[in-house]
Amino acid sequence: MKVLYFAWVRERVGKAEEVIEPPASVTTVGELMQWLAGRGEEYALAFAKPVIRAAIDHIHVKPDAPIAGAREIAFFPPMTGG
Amino acid sequence: MSPAPIPITIRLQQADFDVAAEIAALARGRADVGAVVTFSGICRGGEGGEAITALTLEHYPGMAEAEIRRHVDEAVARWPLTGVTVIHRHGRLVPGDNIVLVVTASAHRQAAFLGAEFLMDYLKANAPFWKREERPQGAATWVEAHHRDDAALTRWKDS
Numbered sequence: 001m002k003v004l005y006f007a008w009v010r011e012r013v014g015k016a017e018e019v020i021e022p023p024a025s026v027t028t029v030g031e032l033m034q035w036l037a038g039r040g041e042e043y044a045l046a047f048a049k050p051v052i053r054a055a056i057d058h059i060h061v062k063p064d065a066p067i068a069g070a071r072e073i074a075f076f077p078p079m080t081g082g
Numbered sequence: 083m084s085p086a087p088i089p090i091t092i093r094l095q096q097a098d099f100d101v102a103a104e105i106a107a108l109a110r111g112r113a114d115v116g117a118v119v120t121f122s123g124i125c126r127g128g129e130g131g132e133a134i135t136a137l138t139l140e141h142y143p144g145m146a147e148a149e150i151r152r153h154v155d156e157a158v159a160r161w162p163l164t165g166v167t168v169i170h171r172h173g174r175l176v177p178g179d180n181i182v183l184v185v186t187a188s189a190h191r192q193a194a195f196l197g198a199e200f201l202m203d204y205l206k207a208n209a210p211f212w213k214r215e216e217r218p219q220g221a222a223t224w225v226e227a228h229h230r231d232d233a234a235l236t237r238w239k240d241s
Contacts, residue, residue: 006212079211
């Protein structure tokens with residue numbers, strides 16, 4: 001699946017997007033965040049704050065949302081537009 | 083019978099917009115528009131007593147349009163609006179620059195006022211945009227989300 005990062009999440013991870021293949025044991029957005037946080041120092045730093053929001057295929061989701069069938073998952077800080 | 087479709091325009095762009103031209107585009111020649119409300123969000127030159135030299139807006143292409151569209155559809159379902167335009171800029175802006183425009187049209191003023199305010203409250207909290215501020219000294223910093231923006235949403239829940 002494709003993963004996108006925005007704002008300070010993008011800066012901390014050091015890339016805007018990547019294709020990942022998490023193990024089958026990772027089934028929810030929250031579990032995916034934990035799995036990503038374990039991929040290295042930059043990921044641990046990016047996912048350290050509990051405020052990070054997520055979207056699956058352009059729709060906001062909560063950490064308990066299942067990731068099965070997701071094409072694109074995005075992680076980002078709380079929105080500050082407008 | 084479902085109501086006739088109304089003109090809806092949603093644009094994300096780096097370029098500036100012309101408020102008068104957007105009002106005219108929505109209302110000119112229409113017999114069903116008796117009220118037009120506009121909200122313009124403008125880049126401030128300071129925040130909390132600190133000068134700001136520029137603001138950079140990052141957005142999530144694709145989702146930003148979709149999220150705005152979902153909120154416009156909800157506003158249209160809640161109030162008898164006869165037209166909606168939302169324009170949100172991205173990229174680097176300096177104090178005095180336009181950031182966002184919401185234009186709502188209706189036969190009477192109340193729906194237009196309420197629709198515009200509802201849209202701005204939802205866009206601030208839910209549309210995937212992030213602001214980064216530059217100051218005269220020091221590194222640029224990402225703007226923190228305001229609790230008051232989330233609080234502003236609660237009043238739309240029970241009405």
